[in-house]
Amino acid sequence: MSSVEIVRSALRGMNANKLRSVLTLLGVLIGVGSVILLVGVGQGSASAVSEQIGALGSSTLTIRSSGVSSGALRYQNLTTSVADALTTASEDGTAPSIAAVVPQVSTSSTATFGTESTTATVIGTTASYFDATSVEVAQGTGFTENDVETSRRVVVLGSELAETLFDTADPVGQTVIIGSTPYFVDGVMQTQDSSGIESTNSNIVMPITRAQQSISGYGDLSTIVIKATSDDTVDLAKAEATAVLDSVFKITDSSDEAFTVSSQTQLLSTQESTTTTFAAMLTAVACLSLIVGGIGVTNIMLVTVTERTREIGIRKALGATRGAILGQFLVEATLLSLLGGLLGVLGAVIGSRFSIMGIEPQIVGSSVVLALGVSLGIGIFFGGYPAARASRLRPVEALRHE
Amino acid sequence: MTTVLDDDTQPLDPLSVPATPVLDVRDVHKIYDDGVQQVRAVDGVDLLVERGEYVAIMGASGSGKSTMMNILGCLDVPTSGEYYLDGIDVASLGERQLSRVRNQDIGFVFQAFNLIPSMTARANVELPMLYAGVPAAERRERARAALEVVGLDQRANHRPNALSGGQQQRVAVARSLVNAPALILADEPTGNLDTRSTHEVLDIFDQLNGLGRTIVLITHEDEVAERARRVVRMRDGKIVSDARNAPRAAAHLAGGAR
Numbered sequence: 217m218s219s220v221e222i223v224r225s226a227l228r229g230m231n232a233n234k235l236r237s238v239l240t241l242l243g244v245l246i247g248v249g250s251v252i253l254l255v256g257v258g259q260g261s262a263s264a265v266s267e268q269i270g271a272l273g274s275s276t277l278t279i280r281s282s283g284v285s286s287g288a289l290r291y292q293n294l295t296t297s298v299a300d301a302l303t304t305a306s307e308d309g310t311a312p313s314i315a316a317v318v319p320q321v322s323t324s325s326t327a328t329f330g331t332e333s334t335t336a337t338v339i340g341t342t343a344s345y346f347d348a349t350s351v352e353v354a355q356g357t358g359f360t361e362n363d364v365e366t367s368r369r370v371v372v373l374g375s376e377l378a379e380t381l382f383d384t385a386d387p388v389g390q391t392v393i394i395g396s397t398p399y400f401v402d403g404v405m406q407t408q409d410s411s412g413i414e415s416t417n418s419n420i421v422m423p424i425t426r427a428q429q430s431i432s433g434y435g436d437l438s439t440i441v442i443k444a445t446s447d448d449t450v451d452l453a454k455a456e457a458t459a460v461l462d463s464v465f466k467i468t469d470s471s472d473e474a475f476t477v478s479s480q481t482q483l484l485s486t487q488e489s490t491t492t493t494f495a496a497m498l499t500a501v502a503c504l505s506l507i508v509g510g511i512g513v514t515n516i517m518l519v520t521v522t523e524r525t526r527e528i529g530i531r532k533a534l535g536a537t538r539g540a541i542l543g544q545f546l547v548e549a550t551l552l553s554l555l556g557g558l559l560g561v562l563g564a565v566i567g568s569r570f571s572i573m574g575i576e577p578q579i580v581g582s583s584v585v586l587a588l589g590v591s592l593g594i595g596i597f598f599g600g601y602p603a604a605r606a607s608r609l610r611p612v613e614a615l616r617h618e
Numbered sequence: 619m620t621t622v623l624d625d626d627t628q629p630l631d632p633l634s635v636p637a638t639p640v641l642d643v644r645d646v647h648k649i650y651d652d653g654v655q656q657v658r659a660v661d662g663v664d665l666l667v668e669r670g671e672y673v674a675i676m677g678a679s680g681s682g683k684s685t686m687m688n689i690l691g692c693l694d695v696p697t698s699g700e701y702y703l704d705g706i707d708v709a710s711l712g713e714r715q716l717s718r719v720r721n722q723d724i725g726f727v728f729q730a731f732n733l734i735p736s737m738t739a740r741a742n743v744e745l746p747m748l749y750a751g752v753p754a755a756e757r758r759e760r761a762r763a764a765l766e767v768v769g770l771d772q773r774a775n776h777r778p779n780a781l782s783g784g785q786q787q788r789v790a791v792a793r794s795l796v797n798a799p800a801l802i803l804a805d806e807p808t809g810n811l812d813t814r815s816t817h818e819v820l821d822i823f824d825q826l827n828g829l830g831r832t833i834v835l836i837t838h839e840d841e842v843a844e845r846a847r848r849v850v851r852m853r854d855g856k857i858v859s860d861a862r863n864a865p866r867a868a869a870h871l872a873g874g875a876r
């Protein structure tokens with residue numbers, strides 16, 4: 217019996233029981249599709265985080281007060297003088313790896329334009345903020361060193377905030393009321409991908425001097441951001457900054473440190489490991505659905521072969537060899553699971569074009585191969601095993617089967 | 619008339635002499651033993667059937683005739699004894715060779731028709747040729763010819779469930795003869811048929827036998843056995859009588875040869 221004939225008789229078998237074939241296809245389709253899609257979602261969210269790390273630049277460090285009294289030391293505040301000490305160190309050559317020091321105060325206030333009003337985070341900082349944090353100004357300009365010195369009333373808005381206040385109108389050159397003071401809008405920041413990390417999309421950035429004068433008062437800094445001279449000198453910059461801080465705070469024991477110096481990538485690596493866990497869980501769920509699909513296929517194959525034992529008997533009586541019987545059922549099972557698997561891949565590819573839970577799924581090649589392979593394996597083994605058993609029956613036994 | 623009927627025998631085995639009997643059964647036993655009880659379904663049967671014979675094996679239910687038929691058809695293996703089919707020792711054959719014997723040397727007709735329900739009459743008739751590796755065009759032509767012999771060429775594209783019992787059995791007969799086997803084995807072929815259909819099927823057997831086909835038919839109906847030329851009676855797994863019927867009326871042969 218030629219292979220063409222085997223395929224033809226397998227197709228006839230599938231066609232003879234359309235509903236069952238369709239259900240089998242569906243089981244495989246859903247299993248394979250969900251594996252590929254869920255793994256894709258996991259991969260998508262992981263790579264979104266990686267992209268953010270790339271966008272942030274790995275050359276920035278953030279200094280925060282640890283906010284607790286540790287050991288013998290009193291709680292230490294980050295003050296403007298700490299920032300000044302760091303700036304001095306970077307300028308006089310004692311901290312050569314620090315390229316810029318960006319002090320930040322952060323508070324929240326009401327922003328109003330016309331009838332629109334909303335609460336926003338106000339960040340007071342220096343002109344090097346935009347360069348050091350890789351936040352780009354999309355429309356208009358950022359403020360200048362001169363603006364900081366003269367504490368001008370200028371702001372740069374986050375894109376989301378700009379949209380809330382101005383809708384589609386151009387905010388640059390307009391005046392917004394923050395608190396009770398009018399501010400001139402210098403520019404609007406580039407929209408940042410917001411999944412995962414804190415974004416600047418709904419922030420207001422203004423000169424630090426102005427923020428202290430009008431909004432936050434002359435208290436402590438929230439954070440000091442340090443930009444290293446390059447990605448490779450981040451660790452050096454961190455050591456240098458720590459040394460400066462130790463001398464400012466007169467700390468001798470490193471376990472007594474009242475502040476933390478953390479790189480942005482460090483913050484994100486925590487996020488990344490969360491994403492990895494998330495992806496692993498998705499994969500586990502997807503594998504479960506593949507297994508459930510596989511059990512469905514197995515069940516249907518077992519029923520199919522058992523139900524057709526008599527047919528196997530007839531075929532054997534007419535001269536079918538064991539190989540011909542086995543071939544027919546194997547090809548039938550293989551075609552069903554292959555077709556279902558391919559449809560599942562197609563479904564996953566189509567599904568991956570939509571964003572799921574805010575994540576763009578990315579199809580992972582190995583998951584396609586794995587899902588297709590497993591479904592094929594299930595089809596071949598569980599279709600083949602009962603068929604092999606039935607093909608070994610003596611014809612008279614198979615014929616007696618009802 | 620048709621290729622099916624004209625092509626009487628398969629290629630001659632150079633080692634076999636023309637006088638080789640189609641069936642040569644020597645002291646065959648089939649014993650079912652489930653550990654508690656021993657059932658001697660076939661208990662020492664000797665049977666010789668020459669080419670061109672038309673033999674009816676008769677017996678009551680439980681006489682061992684169906685077991686005998688399964689052994690003769692290579693569907694089951696005897697517990698002991700020798701069985702030569704067309705001169706070949708069946709016990710010496712492997713799985714593949716047995717498949718080939720069932721395909722080439724034996725044509726089956728079952729009481730329950732045993733057509734495959736998902737396939738048309740023609741596809742069912744083509745099935746043995748499929749396993750024999752006959753090319754598609756030839757399969758189609760031979761299936762058409764075989765269906766013509768049983769008078770069903772008009773219903774070739776019907777599925778079994780669209781055919782009456784008699785028609786289904788005629789399809790089964792067509793299927794049994796497409797590979798021009800040495801032997802047509804029929805197990806209660808009329809057991810599920812009404813009188814009219816019974817006559818139709820038996821007429822076809824007469825016709826085939828008239829053209830030289832060897833037929834072994836198993837039945838418990840005297841009326842059916844009468845049509846055969848030789849009647850073997852079984853009881854309790856043994857042959858109790860073996861007699862030749864009176865020469866057949868010429869009308870059957872004439873009608874059959876057409």
